[in-house]
Amino acid sequence: MPNLDPRIKLRHLSCFVETDRHGGVVPAAEALGLSQPAISKSLAELEDILGVALFDRSRRKLALTEFGALFLRYANAALAALRQGVESVSLASHADAVVRLGALPTVEVEVMPRAVARFALGPLAARLHVESGPSPHLLGLLRTGAIDLVVGRMPAPDVMAGLTFEHLYSEPLVLAVRPDHPLLAAPEPSLRMVEPFPALVPPRGAIIRQTVETVLLAAGIARLPHEIETVSNSFGRAYALLGDAVWFISRSVVAADLQSGALAALDIDMSASYGAIGITTRAGADLDLPTTAFIAAVREVVSRR
Structure with missing residues (x-):
């Protein structure tokens, strides 16, 4: 050679x-x-x-x-391997492990807080560094070794080269609105009825953006005239409660709000929006014990959903 x-x-x-x-x-x-x-x-x-x-x-x-x-x-x-080697030596000499991961908005509210709490109680508990943001940002960090895993919706097939995905569960999108939204009173609500209202949607480049566009096209909607693009769960919730906006969002993000009645979901069939949720890592990556333990905590939390 x-x-x-x-x-x-x-x-x-x-x-x-x-x-x-x-x-x-x-x-x-x-x-x-x-x-x-x-x-x-x-x-x-x-x-x-x-x-x-x-x-x-x-x-x-x-x-x-x-x-x-x-x-x-x-x-x-090469950069990822070098980064991992430097960190392994540093951890071995300082006994100060850090688990670095990315969390997509899909899992920030329900899965990740519980996984972090469970991991903190285990024998391999370590410091955590959690990055958030849209998929392209987190996948870029993953590829260069700045983080070791991303939890959330499965990336599009055309960006999966060099990555592996472990499927954990699937969930649909919902159309979340304030509890007294006028569309809740419609006898047969449909996606076409959403067009006149402000729509909170994921930005271009986000994993679920293509899913939203596919669902809309199937309903004969080329684009929503009043789109507001955001990946912020806190902004989406606040804006939906402020007025008549319709929030296209993964069900788990608003599960607690739907259960408490703080938000409501329009009775519109969104079964076509089901997507795989899981863990994305670099193919062939040699993960350290604390990172492996955190992944186990995520699996355990998901198994109890």
């Missing part, structure tokens, strides 16, 4: 991965705390070492070439 070219440095990989993740040299420079010329120089050096173009620069926005897409898989894996 040929030796690794000693000219390839960590900065080359970091600049390459961050430029792709942020979609350009300028935001990558801001993320890494480097100058734009330094990023451009590192990318040019890496392409010279490899002997191929990694980015197509003929477009307004940088895009990976086929060689770039191929190399990205290994660059991500």
